[in-house]
Amino acid sequence: MxxxxxxxxxxxxxxxxxxxxxxxxxxxxxxxxxxxxDFPVTFYAAGSLAVLRQAWRFLRGRGVQLSRQVRRDLFHGERVVLSATLDLPGRLPETYRRLAQAFPVLDYYDADLPLSVRFVAGTQVPLxxxxxxxxxxxRLLGLQPLESAWEMQPSLPPLRVMEIECDAEPALHPPQEIVIRCDRRCYRFPLQPLRAFVVNLQALLGTYDPDVILTRYGDTWLFPFLSEHAPSFNPNRDEQMKVEFRRERSLFAYGQVLYRGAQALLFGRWHIDRCNAALFAEIGLTGALEMARVTGLGVQEAVRKSPGAGITAMQMQTALRDGVLIPAVKQQAEATRTLVSLIRYDRGGMVYQPLVGVHRHVAELDFASMYPAIMVRYNISPETLYQRDAPAGLIPRTLQPLLVKRLALKHCLHTLDRRDSRVSDLKARQTALKWLLVVCFGYLGYKNARFGRVESHEAVTAISRELLLQAKENAEDMGFTILHMYVDSLFVKREDTRTEADFLPLAEKIQAETGIGVTLEGVYRWLVFLPACRDQRIPVANRYFGVFEDGTLKYRGIALRRHDTCPYVAQTQLDILSCLAQADDPREQWKEAWGLVNQRVRSLQRRQAAIEGLQMAVKLSRDPQAFRRPSAAAQAARQLQAEGVAVRAGMRLFFWFTQQGVSVAPPAAEEVDWDHYARLVLRAAGEILDVLQPVEKKQQYYLPLLK
Structure with missing residues (x-):
């Protein structure tokens, strides 16, 4: 040809x-x-010259091109390294593994990079x-980019999508029927006989040839099931490849246990399991494509991994383009410090405790992506600390285009009508970028991050505290009262201010003084800061609810925001807030709100609530055998284990409260512990309504419901 x-x-x-x-x-x-x-790949080794000579002899004759080079390490400066180049990229992991086992004392660089990241950096063509x-x-003979990853309106490939779902949750009940949707058509196939189902599925794959297969439980059930019972079935477009299975795992991150189910990755097309992709429910396919575009990670990788893996991949791209070595294992440890210096510098973000109660006509001002903006503006990177007039560091160079694109997308969203068809896609894209910016600060101080340094992390928080105090002084100079400050946002009010236009001069002044972008999140018609549950006199940071002038609700730190709140209780809280939002002052609707609570409790007492709305969801904090007390989560875990279901720490378990304890299977109406759910409703209602009226008045509405 x-x-x-x-x-x-x-x-x-x-x-x-x-x-x-x-x-x-x-x-x-x-x-x-x-x-x-053809795409040769190179990795490097550094250490004593005697050991490097031995490594040279070890690799010689193994199809590796060897040379001696001088390369730059971000922390150590120029280093003499052994360069090893392989013509076949797939051989690199095994070659590196053998060399590292033989010479563990050497430092290795560029040895474990994602292939897609290396390819994007080398060709300048983004995924x-x-x-x-x-x-x-x-063969592919040449490749030239026609657009960058930072296009505001990138061209989109015409993707063909197939959706596959089963009629039951496999962990609880064996599925009997599979539903397949593609090209606006819906097919229903019984799972048995299996041979007929596999033939039908293979025929649909051949007919529609999808680029994306969206499933529910495809990672953890469908593809493993087909691999075991129909080994000849191959869903890949590339017939030379088999489905790549990765095992499940539990890990500890950000103070909580996370669970990642087993994964099934395809070649020549993508497979995305909606139930096993961390951010897919929030960003959808559009956001997943955006994340892959800017990070260089494949779509299947981008949706399954944390945003931290994405920001690390972006840093790797920057390092590769700049000729900076990327360590396979980070060698730098935190410097020894006294307790006094640790207390002085490691203080985190600024928090100004809120004034508990109801406040009218309050504006919320937010620093736009404050921490990433500080890193860019003040050139904070591991190699630029303690240096004046240093050239732009690796971290700021990585974040700057990401920050610009995200702010541009947000600005575009603000200019569009909410009914515009472009809004959902723009929101998904900017949310994907937001998550990358959110984690970049944590990874700056993460001990295992390739380019992390805790002193850089502390420098960012120190600057943020100063900027927030500066914003507070600017607001007070203009006569505003500070109701609350939380890391990167301020809540302010003044007697003569009502509309957004009244608060814009303050936002403009803060932005001019600090050099960091400030956005007016909105003006609340009223805003309620909540106290601690156990002591009404103690304020709690970032726990509030309110309604903007346009009627939009916003709430933080209440049951409605928690993942372990059952739908019935969450809907009750939402109905209460909607009821309060009808008035200019929430206290005017206090009695009506309690009347609504009365209805919801009576519905439970009469057993009229739908069983599905009472399902609880709790993340398992440890392995079942590690529980010493029979908590609800522990009981649910043991029931599932008794049914032969593998339960791991970090998994989300679903169950109902019953008269006998908990049940992982939907109970009959007479088995449900209706009184327990009534107490949950009252607790959620009190969380919102208690602060609006004195306790003695509340009791005339609250106590009768307990009878």
């Missing part, structure tokens, strides 16, 4: 068992291409980016 030039999109890159790199491209004429490409490519029909 003669050489042809096409225009299209780079969808993914991976290696085949032979070790060669394969590109999946989608051309503008709708053709899907799976083309091998999901429009490009021009040349092929002879057998």
């Amino acid at each position: 003669a050489r042809v030039e096409k225009t299209g999109w780079l969808m993914d890159v991976y290696t085949r068992p032979s070790g060669e790199l394969v590109c999946w491209l989608l051309s503008e004429d709708g053709q899907r291409w799976l083309l091998p490409m 999901l980016g429009r490009c021009r490519f040349e092929t002879d029909g057998q």
Whole structure:
């Protein structure tokens, strides 16, 4: 076949068992291409010259091109390194593993990078980016970028999507029927006989040839089930590849136990399990594409991994383009410090405790992406600390385009009508970028981050405290009362201010003084700051609810925001807030709100509430055998184990409260502990309404409901 030039999109890159790199491209004429490409990869080793000479002899004759180079380490400066280049990228992991086992004393660099990140940095073609490519029909001969990852309105490939769902949750009940949707058609197939189902599924894959397969429980049940019972079935577009299965795992991060189910990754098309992709429910497919576009991680990787993996991948791209070595294992430890210096510098963000109670006409001012903006503006990076007039560091260079794009998307959203069809996609994209910016600060001080340094982390919080105090002084100089400050936001009021226009001069002054963008989140018609549950005299930071002038509700720190609140209780709280929002002062609707609570409690007492709305969801904080007391989560876990279900720490368990304890299976109406749910409703109602009226008045509404 003669050489042809096409225009299209780079969808993914991976290696085949032979070790060669394969590109999946989608051309503008709708053709899907799976083309091998020559792409040598290099990793480095550093250490004593004597050991490097031994490593040279170890690698010689193994198909590795060797050389001696001088490269820059971000922390150590220039280093003499052994450079090892392999023509087949798929051979690098095994070569590195053998070398590291033989010479563990050496420092290794660029040895464990995601292939897609290395490819994007080397070719300058972003994943999901429009490009021009040349092929002879057998191999990819050339690739040129036509747009960058930072386009505000990137061109989108015409994706074909197939959705697959089962009729039951596999962990509780064996599915009997599979529902498949594609091309606006819906198919229902019984799972048994299995051979007939597999034939039908294979026929649909051949007919529609989807680029994306969206499933529920595809990772943890469907593809493992098919692999075990129908081993000849191959859902990949690349027939040389098999489904890649990754095991489940529990991990501890950010003060909580997280669970990641088993994964099933495809080649030549994507598989996304809605129930096993951390952010997919929030950002959807549009946000997943945006995250893959800017991070360089494949779509299947981007939706399953944490945003921290995404920000790390972006830092790797910057390092590769700048010629900075990326350590396989971070060598730097935190410097020894006295307790006095630790207390002085490691203080976190500024919090100004709120004034408990009801407040009218309050404005919320937010610093836009405050911590990332500080890193960019003040050039905070591990290699720039304690240096004046240093060139832009690796971290600011990584974050600057991300910050600019996210703020531009937010600005675009503010200019659009809420009914505009573009709003949902823009919101998903900016949310995906927001999560990357949220975690970049934590990874700056994370001990295992490739380019983390705790002193940089502390510098950011120190600057943020000063900026927030500066904003407070500006507000007070203009006659405003500070009701609350929380890390990067202020709640202010003044007697003569009512509309957003009245607060804009303050926002503009703070932005001019601090150099960090400030946005007016909105003006509350009324706002209520809540006290601690156990002591009404003690305020609690970031625990409030209110209604904006346009009627939009906002709430933080209440049961409605918790994942372990059952739908019935959550809906009760939402109905209470909606009732209060009808008045200019929530205290005017206090009696009506308690009347609504009365109805909800009576509905429970009469057993009229839907059983589905009473289902509880609790994340398991430890392995079941580690529980010493029979908590509700422990009881649910033991029931599932008795039914043969594997239960791991970090998993979310679903159950109902019954007269006998808890039940993981939907109970009959006479088995439900209706009084317990009534108490949960009253507790959630009191969380909102107690602060609005004195206790003695509340009792005439509250106590009769307990009878």
